[in-house]
Amino acid sequence: MIPYGRQDIRQADVDAVVEALTSDFLTQGPRVPAFEKVLATRADAAHAVAVNSATSALHIACMALGLGPGDLLWTTPVTFVASANCGIYCGADVDFVDIDPQTYNMSPQALEAKLIAAQAAGRLPKVLVPVHLAGQPCDMPAIHALARRYGVRVIEDASHAIGATLGAGPDKRPVGDCRYSDITVFSFHPVKIVTTAEGGAATTNDADLDRAMRLAASHGVTRDPDLMTHAPDGGWYYQQVALGYNYRMTELQAALGISQMDRLEDYVAARAARAAAYDVALEGLPLRRPHQAPGRSSAWHLYLVQLDLDRPGADQARIFDALRAEGIGVNLHYIPVHLQPFYRARGHEPGDFPVAEAYYARALSIPLFATMTDADQDRVCAALRKVLA
Ligand SMILES: *Cc1c(COP(=O)(O)O)cnc(C)c1O
Secondary structure (H helix, E strand, C coil), rough: CCCCCCCCCHHHHHHHHHHCCCCCCEEEECCCHHHHHHHHHHHCEEEEECCCCCCHHHHHHHHCCCCCCCEEEECCCCCCCCHHHHHHCCCEEEECEECCCCCCCCCCHHHHHHHHHHHHCCCCCCCCECCCCHHHCHHHHHHHHHHHHHHEEEEEEECCCCCCCCCCCCCCCCCCCCCCCCEEEEEEECCCCCCCCCCCCCCCCHHHHHHHHHHCCCCCCCCCHCCCCCCCCCCCCCCCCCCCCCCCCEEEHHHHHHHHHHHHHHHHHHHHHHHHHHHCCCCCCCECCCCCCCCCEEECCEEEEEEECCCCCCHHHHHHHHHHHHEEEECCCCCCCHHHHHHHHHCHHHHHHHHHHHHHHHHEEECCCCCHHHHHHHHHHHHHHHCCC
């Protein structure tokens, strides 16, 4: 089976992890801050906080922004459930903004309409979580302008998008620089662009948010006298000044992350080359290829197609199963989150986000990863030609 995504582990990664494993620190040593420095530099952000998953990073980002009971978080329905669950963790309510039919990212037009209605109803969201689906950045200038106008904080879920850029020419900036947001979150799960096995990070330019996220990720405990209510009792002293969790990344993970980040550019370039090859090879098949908005360059986490199901006998589930039977590890990103039973029980229904639901009804993700070979890609294309014939 050719998987839809897979990690690339080289000898340099193995050596880095073994070195960490046999060092003095398995956790809370020098490698996590070193990895944070690599991430902050690469994203051109002032701070990066490395944690044990993007899910944890989303949670501490919401905590740092003060999201709580009675508040509202909005995200896109076409995402992994974690982009929404972080709001529930904080006791907030979650709602969704429909997607753009071209990019499948959160639609700024739908966002504006929903903000106008929310203001009239006196229930504006506190936090907005746009997701850079498949690695293509959202229209962040438009989303940021609306968020500013309505006083909404923004967390970019860039789980798919490390290495992506926004803007053109001298204005070209890496995703993660938080130019249009308060915080940006990355995932290092093995199917993503670079991996730490499990892992995630949050970048920000705000020192207070950085401090709050660090506290939230480590029990709310500090050894910094400046954050304490009184002078330390002695050299042993620490204080718990907030409620936090244990979301720390290990030294092994950070070592792997540092080593993987050396190849970020290569990975994104390899994925972009495979995507360009699909664009050519799939021309003429009964499907829509991904649309790239101008002035945004994708990290190409996923290659998402929309099947043409208007032909007689064309059926999404049958096509999916037939491709799997051909040894092609197709997948589907994503089942709209508002249709999950957990969110249905919170008042969401089919029909709430029609563009997202129409997307889902035709969606398919085909294999895309940096180490894919020409032979792998030829096999995927041949299977698609056969199954869609
Ligand atoms: C993978 C993913 C997450 C969660 O990442 P973890 O590191 O597995 O917790 C969150 N949001 C999106 C969009 C993702 O794809």
